[in-house]
Amino acid sequence: MIKTHQLISTALVGAVVLGGAPFIGSQDVSATELRLAHFTSPKHPMDRLFMRPWTKQIAKMSGGKLTVKIFPGGKLGKGPRAQFKRAVDGVADITFGLQGYTSKIFKRTAMVELPGVAANSNELVKKMWAAHKLMAPEYKRVKLLAMWVGEAPVFMSRKKPIRTLEDIKGLKIRTPSANQSRWLKALGASPVSMPINQVYRALETGRIDAVLVPPSVIKSFKIGEVAKHYTTGLAQAFGRSPFFVVMNKKSWNGLSKADKALINKTTGAEWSAKATAIYEKAGAGGLNSVRNTGKHHIYAFSKADQAKMKAILLKARAGYIAQLEKEGVPAKAILAAMGSGS
16 A cells, blocks of 8 residues: 655745736645564564665665555454455555465465475575566466575474484474475475464474474574574575565555666665575574573484485375476476476
8 A cells, every 4th residue: 555645845036016816836746655564573683684674775775755654463353364365455565485385376476385396495495586586476466576595404302302313203383385295294294284483382282292493493483492403404405495575555556666676676686685685594504593502402313314215205205396397387387497497
């Protein structure tokens, strides 16, 4: 919902008595304000280090004619799952969220969650944009401003440590998306889907045994208060969770050519890569916050288990790609565009 304010300044230029009426000059200046909604705290790295600097950049480059006001913590609607819909419906002009929360809509984009696509997150976000034209149909109802991936996930548990592949079997593990659920099932776990803002309580009460999440949540969602055991070594086997910033189509179409050019200049692939870098740094900080505390324990899967895990997941990946092709999703073409084979 764009807010446009008309600012009128009237100056008396002079009065010439040639009919008795003074000449009055006036100037109109329009200012547009966009509303950006997200579900996290204002202290979250994506707010502090990604979205907020962008809003300041927009205001500065436009001379204050275009501004973006952030509404954090679900102020324009509770629940992270509805973030994309809020942009489509115009509840907010711009929203930030995860494609995995509505996996059925984003089968193409969610291919970044497939095993063995990239060696690291920075490489994966570049591959994601290399294939973005094939993912574009999923964003036809909005204006896509950014899409990126987070850092590699780790297992986090409260009671039972996960040291080997065998330890995963039978555990109730929280997952953010249908794809991660698929990979967890292949490893013998029982996936439980829920948004990240419900994980703290679910882990605390035993509703779930563990979570499979990027380590940035250790601090940003305070998971370090309830999780005692952390297992790394998933970077080569697992994909990464994708994220988006999208804009309502009507709001986008209502902007001036100059404002559209400014937004296009400051968003896209380069801006997306910054988000991934922020997550990578936040993830490293999250793991460091639970090192050597005496209360937490960090493990790593052995090289043998890592190789076995990757083999299991690549086999599951092959079956899923065949399924997507039957559903009309150009999975092989997307993998080829990302340079990841089939």
